[in-house]
Amino acid sequence: MEHIYLPEPTENIWKKCAEEFESRWGFPNCIGSVDGKHVTIKRPNNSGSNYWCYLHEYSIVLMAIVGPDYKFICVDIGGFGKNSDGGIFETSNMGKRFEQNLMSVPAPRFLPGQNEICSYVLIGDEAFALKPYLMRPFPYKQTLTDVRKEKYNM
Template sequence: MFTAIIVANFLFLATGDSYTTIAHSFRLGFTTVSAIVAEVCDAIWLRMQPIYMPEPTEQIWKESSQKFYETWQFPYCIGSIDGKHVTIKCPNNTGSQHFCYLKKFSVVLMAVVGPDYKFLCVDIGGYGKNSDGGIFEQSTMGKKFESVTFGVPQENPLPGQHKPVPHVLIGDEAFPLKPYLMKPFAYR
């Protein structure tokens, strides 16, 4: 039975096989497979998240800022933020919450990455109908940036200047302009 559990999880996570197919393959109930996959995914996250994606600290933000400056000559940039629509099958009883402008059903993966394109923090599960800016504003990480409780380093002057400036994220036009979030000029 233990081997069946391992193989069932592997099939689901590696191939995207459906719960129904896996259930028939191992003569398990659909809800049993669903519970096993959820439990294993939770266990993987709880064990691996602190190692591979710890909550960013002031030291992590400082290192990211330094690497952005060395790599891209952008001082006090701590990360780049964007959202990615991940196509899904429409969940039951959700109406049009997941229907996005791409004319498909999706959930949004919102991520902040460092200068080397590695994830620093993520928010997964935003409704496809919402904009990146709206999802960020409602996310835990967005609220931490807004309330200045995310360990972002203190303001410092730019090289050769005296007036202190904040550390910032960079995003696209979908995000609002904030003291901690820069975006390009509008195309209009």
């Protein structure tokens, strides 16, 4: 039987993702979308409430970065269901490697038609902390009073 695995993303893989995000979705310098998915499990013995999640079930979390075609680029599986997506990402190996700039992300570049250098970024939802390498939408409450923020989130 052959082992199947996800190779560690290279600078070229990230650049290809960014090109596809820009051509398909009009979002330059985006290298992936990050989110967590709860996977229901039977509660392990002696685990207390570690796996109990807001969905009122026991779960582990599949944390994933996907490209513009929704295919997995990186995954981290096994986070406790009780933890937030943002917390799981920050403590995962891939989150730590992003924080330490060890994920082979390309150097910042000029956006087309612009004269400012911009970093390549992941996109995530409100569960994730804003980081130099991770963009997220404005909180919903702020979009109720600021049309610019509402349009940004679109």
